[in-house]
Structures are given as structure tokens and as C-alpha cells.
Amino acid sequence: MLKRFLRQPQAVLSLLVLLAFALGAAFAPLLAPYPPDAVNPRDMLEPPGSEHVMGTDDIGRDVLSRLLFAGRTSLTLALGVAFFSVLLGSLLGGVAGFFGRRLDALISALVDTMLSIPALALAMVASGFIELTTGRLILILSLISWPTIARLVRGQVLSLKEQPFVEAAQAAGAQHLRILFLHVLPNTLTPVFVAGTLLVAYAILIESALSFLGFGLPPPTATWGGMLNDAQLYFREAPWLAVFPGLAITVVVASIHFGGAGLREALDPRSEAGS
Amino acid sequence: MAGIFPRLLFISILLFLLIHLPAGGPADIYAADPSASAESIERIRELWGLDRPLPVQYGQWLTNVARGNWGNSYAERRPVTAIVAERFVNTLWLTAATVVLALVLAVALGVAGAVSDSRFVKSLIEGFAVLGISIPTFWSGTLVILVFAVYLDLIPSGGMATIGRPFSLTDRLWHLLAPAAVLGTLYIAQWSRYLQAGLSEVLREDYIRTAKAKGLSRVTFTLRHGLPNVAIPFITVVGLEAPRLLSGAMVTEVVFSWPGMGRLLTSALLSRDYPVVMGTLMLFVLIVVVANLLTDLAYGLADPRVRYQ
Numbered sequence: 174m175l176k177r178f179l180r181q182p183q184a185v186l187s188l189l190v191l192l193a194f195a196l197g198a199a200f201a202p203l204l205a206p207y208p209p210d211a212v213n214p215r216d217m218l219e220p221p222g223s224e225h226v227m228g229t230d231d232i233g234r235d236v237l238s239r240l241l242f243a244g245r246t247s248l249t250l251a252l253g254v255a256f257f258s259v260l261l262g263s264l265l266g267g268v269a270g271f272f273g274r275r276l277d278a279l280i281s282a283l284v285d286t287m288l289s290i291p292a293l294a295l296a297m298v299a300s301g302f303i304e305l306t307t308g309r310l311i312l313i314l315s316l317i318s319w320p321t322i323a324r325l326v327r328g329q330v331l332s333l334k335e336q337p338f339v340e341a342a343q344a345a346g347a348q349h350l351r352i353l354f355l356h357v358l359p360n361t362l363t364p365v366f367v368a369g370t371l372l373v374a375y376a377i378l379i380e381s382a383l384s385f386l387g388f389g390l391p392p393p394t395a396t397w398g399g400m401l402n403d404a405q406l407y408f409r410e411a412p413w414l415a416v417f418p419g420l421a422i423t424v425v426v427a428s429i430h431f432g433g434a435g436l437r438e439a440l441d442p443r444s445e446a447g448s
Numbered sequence: 449m450a451g452i453f454p455r456l457l458f459i460s461i462l463l464f465l466l467i468h469l470p471a472g473g474p475a476d477i478y479a480a481d482p483s484a485s486a487e488s489i490e491r492i493r494e495l496w497g498l499d500r501p502l503p504v505q506y507g508q509w510l511t512n513v514a515r516g517n518w519g520n521s522y523a524e525r526r527p528v529t530a531i532v533a534e535r536f537v538n539t540l541w542l543t544a545a546t547v548v549l550a551l552v553l554a555v556a557l558g559v560a561g562a563v564s565d566s567r568f569v570k571s572l573i574e575g576f577a578v579l580g581i582s583i584p585t586f587w588s589g590t591l592v593i594l595v596f597a598v599y600l601d602l603i604p605s606g607g608m609a610t611i612g613r614p615f616s617l618t619d620r621l622w623h624l625l626a627p628a629a630v631l632g633t634l635y636i637a638q639w640s641r642y643l644q645a646g647l648s649e650v651l652r653e654d655y656i657r658t659a660k661a662k663g664l665s666r667v668t669f670t671l672r673h674g675l676p677n678v679a680i681p682f683i684t685v686v687g688l689e690a691p692r693l694l695s696g697a698m699v700t701e702v703v704f705s706w707p708g709m710g711r712l713l714t715s716a717l718l719s720r721d722y723p724v725v726m727g728t729l730m731l732f733v734l735i736v737v738v739a740n741l742l743t744d745l746a747y748g749l750a751d752p753r754v755r756y757q
Binding site: 282285286288289290291292293294297298299301302303374378381382385386387388398401404405408409412415416418419422423424426427430431434 | 451458463470579581582587591594598691692694695698714717718729737
């Protein structure tokens with residue numbers, strides 16, 4: 174499987190890019206040339222140069238340093254959201270598909286309902302009136318994102334539970350929950366893992382959109398979307414304020430997509446990459 | 449059909465709780481004003497009914513809505529229906545222009561990708577598709593304004609019309625161009641990839657070989673025989689985008705100062721204008737529900753094999 178992944182150059186490149194971003198985020202305190210919140214009134218709106226590689230913002234903070242620390246927040250948040258959405262979505266989708274009837278009707282109705290509210294609007298309302306922390310934002314975005322995973326898992330479980338191995342487990346006297354958790358759900362892992370990867374990209378985008386609109390984590394926490402929001406007032410004089418954070422978002426999200434596509438190819442035995 | 453009302457009811461309760469449960473409220477914004485006395489803040493709360501228990505408030509809201517009264521905006525002191533209706537029309541302009549633009553370009557690109565054997569065109573579509581998903585609209589919008597409005601001075605940097613000029617269609621379309629292109633990038637990307645993949649599949653069918661044997665040109669049989677067969681599932685693909693299109697439009701409106709529902713919601717949330725927030729959100733949900741319904745109907749019309757009881 175690893176071989177099949179390595180055979181796709183754009184997937185490998187994406188993985189390396191993501192690795193670089195992850196390391197940059199993990200070692201932000203060591204790598205950042207300045208403290209991310211250090212205000213320096215003498216160096217306001219300084220263009221990129223030798224002293225500040227990516228320039229400074231309107232209160233003299235170093236853009237590169239903030240970018241690295243923002244990567245910490247954004248990546249932690251996105252991974253958290255993907256993890257909890259997959260957990261919740263697999264659980265509810267699995268239960269719905271496996272037990273069917275009333276439970277299925279109830280959960281499916283909930284999924285359809287959640288999916289008919291524009292996600293960004295829901296996220297804005299849920300985070301607009303409370304004191305936002307990273308943990309709370311992860312919770313909010315997970316509660317918004319699980320339905321797509323639930324729908325996917327439900328579909329998978331519906332077809333899996335007709336398979337002979339489930340019948341065999343039943344014949345062996347295994348209980349319902351045991352069959353669901355030990356036999357059925359593990360078989361959904363591959364598509365769920367791919368969907369979960371895309372959810373990381375989605376979470377980065379929705380978090381930055383939220384910050385951009387002014388409903389993200391409160392200052393001084395640096396986030397990529399928040400930096401873009403701050404850049405709004407000054408981007409005519411200081412375009413670097415808008416260019417770098419947006420570039421970071423785009424590169425990371427694109428890498429996740431290319432990497433996810435490579436993963437799907439590598440995990441799918443019918444795909445061309447295996448031949 | 450029958451499931452729609454319970455769904456709307458459930459969503460309205462959920463949204464109502466999300467708005468009203470957190471501590472603080474619209475009156476607190478007035479309380480921040482040092483000249484406001486505790487007494488007058490209490491009067492405001494009473495006037496808006498915010499001092500009553502939540503279930504009572506919700507019941508009041510629901511009965512009023514059932515009578516067609518969505519309340520008055522706290523900030524503008526005008527009926528919510530009037531405010532939201534104005535903004536809805538503006539959002540409709542933006543989303544309609546986006547969908548039309550994206551459809552035209554996606555069909556052109558998708559057909560080109562399916563007809564041509566060139567590896568280049570195919571990887572162009574593929575690369576464009578990933579970029580379209582990855583570039584956040586608030587960034588591409590900012591860059592478009594920076595390059596085309598600020599540096600090159602080719603297009604207006606925002607708004608719906610040139611100030612001081614009477615309404616004209618060309619002026620409106622001129623102002624729509626950049627936001628629609630920015631918001632549409634994602635859909636051009638996704639739809640062209642979908643169409644290309646679908647067309648390539650259809651073009652391997654037997655009846656296409658017949659069309660080829662008749663001597664029809666490649667482009668002609670792709671358009672006449674290929675496209676209609678891809679169009680039916682494509683309707684669903686387009687129709688299901690409604691919620692994401694609305695989310696995207698919200699951001700685009702803020703970037704391009706387009707006075708639509710997204711900007712309305714943003715400002716109403718910041719000023720805690722509860723009636724406007726509820727009105728805008730419920731209209732968002734209603735649009736999605738109606739879009740899903742229309743998708744099903746269009747599917748039935750386009751494919752005579754589909755019949756609804």
C-alpha cells in the first residue's frame with residue numbers, strides 16, 4: 174500500500190508539504206524569529222525584507238511568526254474537528270445503518286435536517302454569542318460536520334450487514350453491539366479515513382472563513398483567517414498581509430486534497446496506481 | 449413533503465436556543481452606553497419581551513411567524529420581512545449570476561475535456577478542480593480586488609452599482625462580474641470535472657459509435673447525444689450545492705461589500721438583532737429546502753422514468 178502511495182508524485186509532494194507545515198507548527202516557538210504577539214510601533218506595516226521575511230502588520234507584529242503560530246491553532250483545530258466528527262458520525266451512522274427502523278429514521282432525519290442548514294451560518298450563530306475557546310470551537314464545528322460522515326457510514330453499514338461474515342458472527346452467538354463494533358465498523362475504516370482527511374481540509378476552510386467574518390477565536394490568538402480579517406483594512410498599502418495567510422490556507426488545503434486522492438488510489442485495489 | 453414542517457420547526461427551536469441561551473443579550477449593548485440607566489435597559493428588555501421565560505418567547509415568536517409577522521429589527525426599527533426581502537433579492541442576483549456563469553464555463557470545459565484527447569486539457573481540468581476547492585473565496589476575492597480594482601483599476605472594488613448613477617442592467621452586471629467569478633470558481637472546477645468524467649463514460653456507449661458511424665462530428669455528437677445523458681445526474685449535483693453556495697455567498701458578499709443576506713446576518717449577529725438573525729437564518733434554511741424540492745422535481749421532468757407518487 175505504501176508503495177502504491179509513493180508511486181504518485183503529486184501525493185508524495187503534498188505529504189512533504191503537509192509535513193513541513195506540521196513541523197513548522199509544532200516547533201513554532203523555536204522557529205519563529207519574533208514572539209507572535211510582540212507589538213513594535215516602530216516597525217508598523219514594514220514590507221517583506223531581511224529583518225521581517227514576510228513583513229509586519231499594522232501594529233508591528235512579525236507576519237511569519239504569527240503565521241507559524243496560527244498554523245498551530247488551525248491544524249490542531251482541524252485535526253480535532255475531523256477526529257470528533259468521524260467518531261460521532263461513525264457511531265450514529267453505524268447505529269442507524271445496523272439497527273434500522275425507528276433509530277435509523279430518527280438519525281437519518283437528524284442528518285437531513287443538519288445538512289439543510291448552511292454550515293457557515295450555523296457556525297456563526299453557534300459561536301457568535303459565546304466566549305470562544307479552541308476547545309469550544311472544535312466542539313461546535315464537530316457538531317456541525319458529523320452528518321456527512323454519518324451518511325457515508327450508514328450507507329456502508331447497510332451493505333456490509335448483509336455480508337456472510339456478519340451472518341457467521343451471528344451464528345457464533347455474538348451480540349449486536351459486538352458485531353457492529355468488532356465486525357462491521359472496522360470494515361468502513363478505509364472510506365471513512367479518506368473522508369476524514371477531506372474533513373481536515375474542510376475544517377481549515379470553515380474555521381478561517383469564520384475568523385475572516387469576525388466570529389473566530391478572539392485576539393490575540395493568531396489564526397490564518399483572523400490574519401486575513403485584520404488585513405482587510407490595510408491590504409491596499411500592505412498586500413503582504415493578505416497574501417501570505419491566504420497562501421498558507423490554499424497550499425495546506427490543496428495538499429490535503431492531493432494527498433487524500435493519493436490515499437484513495439493507494440487504498441483502492443481496483444485503481445490504476447496498483448497495476 | 450410531509451417531513452418539511454417538522455424539520456423547519458426543529459431547526460427554528462435549535463436556532464432559537466443557540467441565539468437566546470448564551471449569557472448577555474441585545475439590551476447589554478445598550479447597557480454598555482454609560483448614559484443608559486438600569487431602569488431604561490429593563491424597559492427595553494420588557495419592550496422586546498426578553499424578560500419572559502424562553503419557551504414563552506419562542507411560542508410568541510412562532511405564533512407571530514404563523515401570522516406572517518417576523519417582528520421588527522431592534523436596530524432599524526423596521527419589519528424584518530421588509531429588510532430580509534431587500535437583501536434576499538440582492539443575494540439572488542449574486543447566486544443566480546454565479547450559477548449561470550459556472551454552468552456555462554463548466555459545460556464548455558467539460559465538453560472540451562471529453563472531446564479532446566490531449567493530456568494537457570485533462571490535467572488542466574484536474575488541477576483547476578483541486579485549486580477551486582482549495583482557494584478560500586475570501587482570499588481569492590481579496591486578491592482579485594487588489595489586482596483588478598486597486599492596481600489595474602479595471603473593475604469596481606465592491607458594491608452593487610456606481611454611486612450616483614440610476615440603475616442600469618449593464619452597470620449591475622459589471623459589478624456582479626468579479627464576485628460571481630470568485631464565488632463561481634469552486635463550481636466551475638467541480639462541475640467541469642464531473643461533466644468531463646461523465647461524458648467520457650457516455651462516449652464509450654454503443655449508440656455513440658452509431659452516431660460516429662453516421663458521420664456526425666465529435667463535438668456534435670458530444671453535445672447532442674452525450675450531454676443530455678449526463679445532464680440528469682448533473683441536476684442533482686447542482687441542486688445539492690444550495691447550502692454551500694449560500695455559505696460561499698455570505699463570505700463573498702462581505703469581501704465585495706454586496707448588501708445581501710450574508711452581510712445582513714453578519715451585522716445582525718454583531719449587534720444582536722435577534723429578530724433579524726432568526727429571519728435571515730430561517731430564510732436560508734427555506735431556500736435550501738425549496739432548492740432540494742426543485743431538484744427532485746427537475747429530476748422527474750428530465751428523466752421520464754422517474755415518477756413521484
